[in-house]
Amino acid sequence: MLQDLFTPSVQHALDLAGIFVFAISGALLAVRKNFDVFGIAVLAEVTALGGGVLRDLIIGAVPPAAFTDLGYFLTPLVAAALVFFLHPEVERIQTGVNVFDAAGLGLFCVTGTTKAYEHGLGLTASAALGVATAVGGGVLRDIIANEVPSLVRWDRDLYAVPAMVGTAMVALCIKFDALSAVTSGIAVVTAFVLRLLAMRYHWRAPRAWNRRSTAVEPGDTPGEFKATA
Amino acid sequence: MLQDLFTPSVQHALDLAGIFVFAISGALLAVRKNFDVFGIAVLAEVTALGGGVLRDLIIGAVPPAAFTDLGYFLTPLVAAALVFFLHPEVERIQTGVNVFDAAGLGLFCVTGTTKAYEHGLGLTASAALGVATAVGGGVLRDIIANEVPSLVRWDRDLYAVPAMVGTAMVALCIKFDALSAVTSGIAVVTAFVLRLLAMRYHWRAPRAWNRRSTAVEPGDTPGEFKATA
Amino acid sequence: MLQDLFTPSVQHALDLAGIFVFAISGALLAVRKNFDVFGIAVLAEVTALGGGVLRDLIIGAVPPAAFTDLGYFLTPLVAAALVFFLHPEVERIQTGVNVFDAAGLGLFCVTGTTKAYEHGLGLTASAALGVATAVGGGVLRDIIANEVPSLVRWDRDLYAVPAMVGTAMVALCIKFDALSAVTSGIAVVTAFVLRLLAMRYHWRAPRAWNRRSTAVEPGDTPGEFKATA
Numbered sequence: 088m089l090q091d092l093f094t095p096s097v098q099h100a101l102d103l104a105g106i107f108v109f110a111i112s113g114a115l116l117a118v119r120k121n122f123d124v125f126g127i128a129v130l131a132e133v134t135a136l137g138g139g140v141l142r143d144l145i146i147g148a149v150p151p152a153a154f155t156d157l158g159y160f161l162t163p164l165v166a167a168a169l170v171f172f173l174h175p176e177v178e179r180i181q182t183g184v185n186v187f188d189a190a191g192l193g194l195f196c197v198t199g200t201t202k203a204y205e206h207g208l209g210l211t212a213s214a215a216l217g218v219a220t221a222v223g224g225g226v227l228r229d230i231i232a233n234e235v236p237s238l239v240r241w242d243r244d245l246y247a248v249p250a251m252v253g254t255a256m257v258a259l260c261i262k263f264d265a266l267s268a269v270t271s272g273i274a275v276v277t278a279f280v281l282r283l284l285a286m287r288y289h290w291r292a293p294r295a296w297n298r299r300s301t302a303v304e305p306g307d308t309p310g311e312f313k314a315t316a
Numbered sequence: 317m318l319q320d321l322f323t324p325s326v327q328h329a330l331d332l333a334g335i336f337v338f339a340i341s342g343a344l345l346a347v348r349k350n351f352d353v354f355g356i357a358v359l360a361e362v363t364a365l366g367g368g369v370l371r372d373l374i375i376g377a378v379p380p381a382a383f384t385d386l387g388y389f390l391t392p393l394v395a396a397a398l399v400f401f402l403h404p405e406v407e408r409i410q411t412g413v414n415v416f417d418a419a420g421l422g423l424f425c426v427t428g429t430t431k432a433y434e435h436g437l438g439l440t441a442s443a444a445l446g447v448a449t450a451v452g453g454g455v456l457r458d459i460i461a462n463e464v465p466s467l468v469r470w471d472r473d474l475y476a477v478p479a480m481v482g483t484a485m486v487a488l489c490i491k492f493d494a495l496s497a498v499t500s501g502i503a504v505v506t507a508f509v510l511r512l513l514a515m516r517y518h519w520r521a522p523r524a525w526n527r528r529s530t531a532v533e534p535g536d537t538p539g540e541f542k543a544t545a
Numbered sequence: 546m547l548q549d550l551f552t553p554s555v556q557h558a559l560d561l562a563g564i565f566v567f568a569i570s571g572a573l574l575a576v577r578k579n580f581d582v583f584g585i586a587v588l589a590e591v592t593a594l595g596g597g598v599l600r601d602l603i604i605g606a607v608p609p610a611a612f613t614d615l616g617y618f619l620t621p622l623v624a625a626a627l628v629f630f631l632h633p634e635v636e637r638i639q640t641g642v643n644v645f646d647a648a649g650l651g652l653f654c655v656t657g658t659t660k661a662y663e664h665g666l667g668l669t670a671s672a673a674l675g676v677a678t679a680v681g682g683g684v685l686r687d688i689i690a691n692e693v694p695s696l697v698r699w700d701r702d703l704y705a706v707p708a709m710v711g712t713a714m715v716a717l718c719i720k721f722d723a724l725s726a727v728t729s730g731i732a733v734v735t736a737f738v739l740r741l742l743a744m745r746y747h748w749r750a751p752r753a754w755n756r757r758s759t760a761v762e763p764g765d766t767p768g769e770f771k772a773t774a
Contacts, residue, residue, distance in 0.1 A: 117697065118752070118753040120693070120697075121698075121699060121752060122697040122698065122699060122752070123697070123698070123699035123749065123750035123751065123752050124750045124751055124752070124753075125696070125697065125705045125706070125750055126696070126697025126698065126699070127753065129696065129697055129705075130697065140603070144373055144378070144602055144603070145369070145373070145378060145379055145380060145383060146378065146379055146383075147378035147379060149602070149603065149604065149605035150603055150604055150605060150664070150665070150666055150670070151603060154603060154604075154666055154670040154673070154674065155666070155667070155670065157667065157669055157670070160669060160670060160673060161669075170753065171753050171754065172753075172754050173754075174753040174754065206379070207379070208379055208383055208384070209384070209386065211386055211389060211390075212379070212383040212384065212386070212389060215383070215389060216383065226460070230459060230460065230462075230688060231684070231688065231694060231697065232693070233462065233688075233691065233692065233693045234462065235349070235461070235462045236460060238354070238355070238358065239346065239349075239351040239352070239354065239355025239358055239359065239460065240350075240351065240352070240355065241350060241351060241352035241355070247354045247358075248354070291352065292352035292353045292354055293352065293353055294347070294350060294351070294352050294353070295347040295353075295356065295399065295400050295401075295403040296400065296401050296403065373602055373607070374598070374602070374607060374608055374609060374612060375607065375608055376607035376608060435608070436608070437608055437612055437613070438613070438615065440615055440618060441608070441612040441613065441615070441618060444612070444618060445612065455689070459688060459689065459691075462691065463691065464578070464690070464691045465689060467583070467584070467587065468575065468578075468580040468581070468583065468584025468587055468588065468689065469580065469581070469584065470579060470580060470581035470584070476583045476587075477583070520581065521581035521582045521583055522581065522582055523576075523579060523580070523581050523582070524576040524582075524585065524628065524629050524630075524632040525629065525630050525631075525632065
């Protein structure tokens with residue numbers, strides 16, 4: 088039932104679009120980190136498919152879709168090739184990439200939640216896994232690039248919250264038996280728009296209250312974390 | 317049989333206690349690394365549940381318990397909220413946290429070993445997976461925080477050895493058909509006390525013999541590793 | 546059929562040899578990073594078994610072979626002990642270690658591909674997973690050691706390409722029903738020799754075209770990435 092929200096071909100096209108934009112973000116980081124062409128391909132694949140593979144391993148849907156659908160595997164390679172040859176042009180449209188990444192975030196958190204629920208997880212666990220699907224690839228990307236994941240850094244615009252709102256909407260729709268192409272589309276768009284607003288207005292999340300020590304950790308990049316008053 | 321060592325409610329309460337204290341350690345590191353509130357929650361969840369999820373994926377018990385028991389998922393969030401609002405107070409009782417972390421270590425290594433054995437692994441593999449369950453969450457925590465895992469650093473008090481002793485005791489009890497609530501309780505307490513002693517007397521593990529080069533690796537934090545005579 | 550390419554004992558001996566040399570490379574990095582004896586053992590185990598465990602989780606072959614075959618688990622400990630006691634001697638024969646590592650690379654990419662294909666993956670996915678099996682342990686090793694994985698760094702000799710050529714040969718052999726002990730042996734040797742040549746002549750992979758910014762990323766080790774003209 089849930090998998091019939093969209094026609095299979097529409098769903099597949101949306102999946103590939105999400106994979107493509109996530110792969111672009113991975114490939115761009117690889118170029119900035121000075122990786123070679125294989126590093127670019129590896130980071131594109133991991134960023135695009137990592138969240139979904141993690142989800143599929145956890146719900147026991149093995150082999151993961153990334154290894155059974157050739158399109159899922161080849162799409163990141165196309166993105167990597169594009170960045171490899173046209174890197175300055177892709178960088179110049181960074182804003183455009185961010186918009187697509189936001190679309191991928193919205194789409195992945197919704198499809199992740201519904202797939203987890205179909206495999207028998209509870210609503211809360213499904214929503215949590217939906218968020219993990221959406222943000223997992225980016226965390227793996229940053230770990231391989233040996234950086235503190237964007238997701239957890241306070242000086243980055245909100246990323247998890249839009250995904251959480253989207254998954255919460257899907258979970259509520261499932262609970263009240265109101266999930267349809269329209270309602271899940273609304274959830275995708277809500278997460279997408281929230282992420283765009285977070286980038287536009289630089290919404291940040293608070294850090295711990297009453298932090299006494301603002302000392303920069305040894306090993307941190309100077310200036311990476313600014314001390315606060 | 318093995319799962320009846322404790323009554324289910326006692327076992328569950330012990331699990332939640334272990335998850336809680338591991339989550340506290342993850343949340344505290346997140347605050348020290350200057351992460352925002354979502355970073356604190358992510359690091360609390362990963363530290364508390366990472367070892368168990370890894371174990372469940374390896375023994376094929378999917379979806380992992382962390383995704384089927386709502387209490388497992390919510391407990392780290394409570395710990396994260398506590399650290400978020402009361403960070404200085406929690407830091408002040410760091411010693412107390414370390415004591416609880418030691419208790420979690422003892423508990424997780426024993427339950428990890430028995431669960432792995434129940435799923436058909438051999439005794440040595442079960443013991444290895446028990447240790448991995450106990451220390452895996454902490455390693456993931458340090459990887460996401462972009463630090464060299466405490467587990468492998470020579471300038472940290474022994475952490476793996478207490479877990480190894482505890483799992484070895486459990487494995488021997490299983491071998492000689494002597495596993496009971498009492499004997500596994502003794503294993504938990506042994507690992508717990510050994511870890512406390514290691515912290516109290518700063519027991520360290522040796523590094524490679526005849527190391528000629530004591531040069532600090534490029535990229536290491538100055539002073540992180542001291543040259544030895 | 547595929548698993549009968551070699552007699553089981555020959556296959557097992559080759560697997561153990563590959564595991565051993567990969568473990569040596571992990572243990573040597575642990576010594577260079579100043580880890581204690583447990584860190585050396587952990588890095589040896591992860592480097593040697595990580596790629597295979599990842600492959601087995603993805604194809605659903607749980608528990609992974611690393612946890613059912615005691616020899617797979619103990620071999621890295623022997624390698625770790627060797628490096629622990631004889632570190633300078635092992636370092637001196639670094640070239641020898643590299644030769645063995647190249648042999649492990651060739652062997653693992655071939656066995657990884659055939660095992661994935663036996664578990665029902667398509668040819669392209671099997672080849673991709675074969676490469677992941679061969680290089681995955683090294684990536685995990687570098688992540689735990691908190692370094693940018695060798696695999697993706699442009700200033701390292703080609704590592705992925707020999708594995709890709711080997712897996713492509715195996716995939717083609719499977720496609721044309723020509724896989725035998727001889728042809729898969731040729732694939733192993735081809736990957737092995739290509740890796741040796743890459744080390745001998747310092748073959749490197751290109752980085753992105755038209756990179757305008759050659760600035761060293763903040764957080765990178767000074768001198769780790771040299772600016773290019």
